[in-house]
Amino acid sequence: xxxxxxxxxxxxxxxxxxxxxxxxxxxxxxxxxxxxxxxxxxxxxxxxxxxxxxxxxxxxxxxxxxxxxxxxxxxxxxxxxxxxxxxxxxxxxxxxxxxxxxxxxxxxxxxxxxxxxxxxxxxxxxxxxxxxxxxxxxxxxxxxxxxxxxxxxxxxxxxxxxxxxxxxxxxxxxxxxxxxxxxxxxxxxxxxxxxxxxxxxxxxxxxxxxxxxxxxxxxxxxxxxxxxxxxxxxxxxxxxxxxxxxxxxxxxxxxxxxxxxxxxxxxxxxxxxxxxxxxxxxxxxxxxxxxxxxxxxxxxxxxxxxxxxxxxxxxxxxxxxxxxxxxxxxxxxxxxxxxxxxxxxxxxxxxxxxxxxxxxxxxxxxxxxxxxxxxxxxxxxx
Amino acid sequence: xxxxxxxxxxxxxxxxxxxxxxxxxxxxxxxxxxxxxxxxxxxxxxxxxxxxxxxxxxxxxxxxxxxxxxxxxxxxxxxxxxxxxxxxxxxxxxxxxxxxxxxxxxxxxxxxxxxxxxxxxxxxxxxxxxxxxxxxxxxxxxxxxxxxxxxxxxxxxxxxxxxxxxxxxxxxxxxxxxxxxxxxxxxxxxxxxxxxxxxxxxxxxxxxxxxxxxxxxxxxxxxxxxxxxxxxxxxxxxxxxxxxxxxxxxxxxxxxxxxxxxxxxxxxxxxxxxxxxxxxxxxxxxxxxxxxxxxxxxxxxxxxxx
Numbered sequence: 001x002x003x004x005x006x007x008x009x010x011x012x013x014x015x016x017x018x019x020x021x022x023x024x025x026x027x028x029x030x031x032x033x034x035x036x037x038x039x040x041x042x043x044x045x046x047x048x049x050x051x052x053x054x055x056x057x058x059x060x061x062x063x064x065x066x067x068x069x070x071x072x073x074x075x076x077x078x079x080x081x082x083x084x085x086x087x088x089x090x091x092x093x094x095x096x097x098x099x100x101x102x103x104x105x106x107x108x109x110x111x112x113x114x115x116x117x118x119x120x121x122x123x124x125x126x127x128x129x130x131x132x133x134x135x136x137x138x139x140x141x142x143x144x145x146x147x148x149x150x151x152x153x154x155x156x157x158x159x160x161x162x163x164x165x166x167x168x169x170x171x172x173x174x175x176x177x178x179x180x181x182x183x184x185x186x187x188x189x190x191x192x193x194x195x196x197x198x199x200x201x202x203x204x205x206x207x208x209x210x211x212x213x214x215x216x217x218x219x220x221x222x223x224x225x226x227x228x229x230x231x232x233x234x235x236x237x238x239x240x241x242x243x244x245x246x247x248x249x250x251x252x253x254x255x256x257x258x259x260x261x262x263x264x265x266x267x268x269x270x271x272x273x274x275x276x277x278x279x280x281x282x283x284x285x286x287x288x289x290x291x292x293x294x295x296x297x298x299x300x301x302x303x304x305x306x307x308x309x310x311x312x313x314x315x316x317x318x319x320x321x322x323x324x325x326x327x328x329x330x331x332x333x334x335x336x337x338x339x340x341x342x343x344x345x346x347x348x349x350x351x352x353x354x355x356x357x358x359x360x361x362x363x364x365x366x367x368x369x370x371x372x373x374x375x376x377x378x379x380x381x382x
Numbered sequence: 383x384x385x386x387x388x389x390x391x392x393x394x395x396x397x398x399x400x401x402x403x404x405x406x407x408x409x410x411x412x413x414x415x416x417x418x419x420x421x422x423x424x425x426x427x428x429x430x431x432x433x434x435x436x437x438x439x440x441x442x443x444x445x446x447x448x449x450x451x452x453x454x455x456x457x458x459x460x461x462x463x464x465x466x467x468x469x470x471x472x473x474x475x476x477x478x479x480x481x482x483x484x485x486x487x488x489x490x491x492x493x494x495x496x497x498x499x500x501x502x503x504x505x506x507x508x509x510x511x512x513x514x515x516x517x518x519x520x521x522x523x524x525x526x527x528x529x530x531x532x533x534x535x536x537x538x539x540x541x542x543x544x545x546x547x548x549x550x551x552x553x554x555x556x557x558x559x560x561x562x563x564x565x566x567x568x569x570x571x572x573x574x575x576x577x578x579x580x581x582x583x584x585x586x587x588x589x590x591x592x593x594x595x596x597x598x599x600x601x602x603x604x605x606x607x608x609x610x611x612x613x614x615x616x617x618x619x620x621x622x623x624x625x626x627x628x629x630x631x632x633x634x635x636x637x638x639x640x641x642x643x644x645x646x647x648x649x650x651x652x653x654x655x656x657x658x659x660x661x662x663x664x665x666x667x668x669x670x671x672x673x674x675x676x677x678x679x680x681x682x683x684x685x686x687x688x
Contacts, residue, residue, distance in 0.1 A: 059486065059597050061493040175640070208639045211648060215601040216592035218632065221396050225636040228388040241496065242592055249500070264496045264594070375642040 050289055052076065053109040054088040055100055057116035064214070064239030064258045066090065069115040069138070071259075072277030079282050083289070098122035105130045111288045113281070114138065123147060134288050134295070138277075139184075141365075146295040150280050153302025154184070155191035155364075157273035158235065159339035160310045160328050161255050162195020164270050165233040166203050167321040168253055169196070174205045175231030177222045177243050179213050181379050183367045185237045190371040191339045192235050197373055199324065205374045206231055216242040227252055233270070244268055262312045271313045271325075279306045300361070303332045340364060345372045389630075389637050390517035394525055397629025399583050399591065399600075401528045403607035404614065404621040405535055406579025410456075411611055412539060413572035414552040414679040418474025419459055421604030422481020423577050424584035427452040429489040431585030432595040436495055445524070445585050452581020453574040455481060460573035464566045467683040482598065492595040500590045522590050524582070529622065531579070536618040548572060552677030555684040565684055580604065609658045615665060615675040627657075 054073050058066035073086055087109065092100050097119040104112050105126055113136045114123045120140035127135040127147040135147040143149055165174050174196055176189050189207060196203040206229055208222040219238050223246035226234060234254040236243040241264040247254035248265035256262060256272030280301055287293035301307035310329060313322050331337035340359035344352045346369040353359055370378055403420055410417055417423075427448035435444030459477050462468045500522055508519040539545040548568065551558050555565045583603070588595050606628060614620035631653045665675065 061486075061490055061597060206640050206642065208636045210636070212601070214596075214598075216594060216596070216599060217396065217399065217587055217601065217603075220591055221392055221633055222636045222640075224392050225389075225633060225640045228385055228392070228637070229640040231640070240592070240596065241594055245496070245593065248498075376639065379648070 049083055049085040050080075050111070050285065051085045051087070051107075051109040052111040052285060052288075053086070053104040053107075053113070055092050055097065055104070055112070055114040055116075055119060056088060056090040057092065057094075057118070059090050060088070066115070068258055068275050069113075069277055072281045073113075075276075075278030076281045076285050080285060080289075084285060092119075094118035094122070098125060101126045101135075102129070105133050110134060111136065111285060111293075113284075134284075134293050136284055141298070143296045143298060148284075148295055148297045148299065150284075150298075151300045152275045152277075152307045153300060154237075154273065154275065154308060155187040155339055156303040156308045156329075156332050157275075157310050158188040158191040159195035160325050160332070161235055161271060161273055162192040162197075163199050163325045163328055164313070164317055164321060165192065165235065165253070165255075166196030166198070166200035167324075168270065168317065169200070169203065169233045171230045171232045172200065172202045172204060173229070173231045174203060175223065175226030175229075175234040176205055176207045177219055177226070177234065177236035177238055178207050178209045179238050180211065181209065183365060186367045186369070186378065187340075187364060188235075188237050189374060190344075190367065193371055193373045194339055194344075195328070199321070203373060207370075207374060207376060209379055210238060212238070214239045216240040219243050220246045223247060223254070224250070235273075241265070256312070260312055262314075267316075269312070269314055270317060271310050274309050274311055276307055276309065303329060304335060346370060347372050347374050384513075384516065387513045387515075387517040389633060391520065392633045393626055393630035394518070395521060395629075396591065396633055397626040398522075398525045398528045399586050399603050399625075400607050400610055400628055401532070401622050401625035402524075402583035402586060403580045403604060404610040404625055405528070405531055405618060406452075406576040406583070407607055408576075408611045408614070408616055408618060408621055409535060409548075409579070410569075410572045410576035411680055412552045412616060412677055413548050413569045414555065414677050414682065414684070415460070415463065415569050415573050415576075416470050416474065416681040417456065417459055417477070417573060417576055418471060418608065419455065419477025419481060419604075420580050420607055421600060421602065422478040422484075423452045423455045423580040424481075424587070424600045424604045425485035425598070426455055426481045426488070426584070427581030428584035428588035428599050429485045429492060429595050431581070432495075432497070432588040432593075433488075433492055435497060435585075435589050436492065441500075441589055444589050445582060448581040448585030448588075449578040450581070452577040452579070452584065454577070456573045456577020456580070457570065459577075460570040463683065464569050464573070467685060470681050470683070478604070485599075486597045489595050489597065493597075495595065497589065497593045500593060522586075524586050524590060527582075532618045532622040539618065549677070552679060554679055559684075559686050565686065569684070580607075583607070609655070613658045613661050615661075616677065617675075 056066045060066055060070040077086055089100050101123055111134045115138045117139045120137055120142055123135050123137050124142050124144055127144045131146055137149045139151050140149045178185050193205045206226055208226055210218045210222050219240055220242035223234055223243040227250045232252045234243050234247050236257055241261050244254045244261055244265040248268035253270050254268050255270055259274055260272045262269045262272060338358050342353035342357040343355040346352050407420055430451035431444040431448030434447035435441050459473060463470045463473050502520045503523050505519040509515045551565055551568055559565045584600060587600055610621055610624050614624045
């Protein structure tokens with residue numbers, strides 16, 4: 001896999017391999033969400049609303065990935081009111097992506113967002129057929145004159161969570177429930193560990209791979225095993241709240257992921273690592289409206305642009321640590337701090353980034369190792 | 383030592399979902415009805431149980447509701463395949479798909495709601511024993527219920543007249559019919575029991591191991607439970623042990639990973655399925671062995687008087 005952001009593709013592969021039937025159930029439910037009714041017919045000269053559509057891999061009720069994208073769509077509606085008309089199609093299997101995107105294009109949508117890696121080639125193909133329509137693809141790497149890709153920087157969050165975790169751990173052992181060994185997830189494991197080491201050099205991180213994006217029972221069992229192996233602060237790169245709830249049950253700590261999960265585990269919840277697609281969606285729609293939209297771009301936003309953030313820090317975190325975490329957030333926002341700044345040494349002792357050097361985008365796209373302090377070896381799947 | 387005890391503990395806890403569902407499916411398969419709708423029944427029951435426990439605050443009510451929901455769906459399936467003689471495979475698959483959609487539809491307002499984490503119940507005295515205490519006597523009550531049900535079902539099947547009748551119907555419904563037994567009603571009852579137990583399994587996930595509701599919560603465990611009945615050659619005790627084995631393999635591979643041991647997690651994930659295929663291959667090799675174990679009329683419709 002030569003892309004950094006293939007999470008949704010893996011999700012698909014595993015769904016098919018494991019649970020053919022459950023995965024195949026998902027028909028796609030299409031829902032029109034009319035923008036708030038236009039005020040009286042007093043302004044007949046008013047331009048037609050801009051039609052924009054979103055294609056989702058999961059249900060909007062997944063409380064995770066798709067939910068976050070749908071919040072972004074709602075932010076667009078809130079911002080532009082009756083100047084936009086948004087539509088979404090949820091639970092679209094990758095095999096149906098091309099058909100759904102083409103449908104949306106021929107129905108007069110001017111901007112189409114496909115929010116999962118596996119729609120990449122489908123969207124590229126349809127983009128070639130509709131040169132006047134603007135296409136936006138999340139987490140991919142292929143662009144066209146009328147197709148952009150966009151992504152987030154979750155490792156900004158993971159690093160700051162690491163700072164909190166490093167200060168809160170009593171056993172100097174952190175746990176990470178990981179999904180698939182792809183660069184995106186490895187970046188988060190590494191950033192979490194580096195953040196923790198910045199305040200507590202003795203920290204070690206144990207990782208359990210569950211090979212799924214979503215399976216609450218499995219995620220919970222993985223969390224339990226980590227706790228049994230003395231991990232007392234956990235982070236996960238999976239989509240459910242099970243890790244937090246397992247930590248709560250055991251009197252340990254954990255973080256929310258994707259969205260604000262503080263309500264799920266009031267005592268265990270240290271902070272939530274969130275992603276907000278609203279800013280990017282608003283920018284794209286605005287540019288489509290005023291004609292400044294440009295294709296062929298790759299946009300990766302993080303904390304500085306308001307796409308990623310760490311929120312709802314628990315009162316139980318010592319004041320000084322909260323301050324440190326906030327300073328790190330501010331420094332990342334201000335561009336003075338990049339979690340991946342050399343020296344970065346992998347856990348076999350090899351230097352991966354020389355001292356003082358900031359990692360390039362290409363470097364970040366290709367992370368395939370654990371940093372020093374993470375135990376074990378990255379599963380190769382071979 | 384203590385860590386091994388904790389490993390046993392999680393293996394039992396995670397195997398219980400499969401055990402409950404497999405025991406239920408075993409009952410209806412023993413009566414000759416194959417219900418591939420396990421996953422659908424578990425999902426609908428999971429959301430029903432969760433909603434009930436969430437609104438009333440009572441886990442007991444949650445489990446009861448889940449069992450009823452599972453039984454209701456099973457009854458629907460039973461009426462179709464037993465009285466209307468629809469194809470059991472197709473109807474079961476349809477039930478699975480239907481249940482997935484129905485649970486998602488019913489559960490929309492429940493997404494993102496949460497129950498507090500469930501405490502384990504420690505059996506007095508026994509829980510304080512070294513090793514066995516933390517391993518076997520500190521669990522959610524449903525873990526013990528699953529063990530109790532295994533004993534009850536084994537006793538019923540092999541030590542009671544009704545159990546003998548049920549098995550006889552699973553082997554060949556004609557003689558029972560000739561003797562005047564209501565074959566189709568008995569099959570329907572078995573199917574409902576199967577549904578109720580699948581319902582308990584679903585609620586065990588949504589109330590205890592997760593505890594939350596999201597679409598597709600059971601993540602394919604109904605299918606594993608179906609495989610497990612074959613793996614267990616339709617014997618309750620073997621089903622229970624098989625469930626713990628399946629649960630144990632999952633937990634073990636995580637335990638090894640957490641300890642930094644390098645084994646391909648993909649390989650370990652495959653293990654339960656490989657074991658099932660092996661067992662299938664082994665029991666299919668010997669025709670007599672199949673005759674001895676598999677309910678002979680499994681999956682075949684029964685038309686009285688035909």
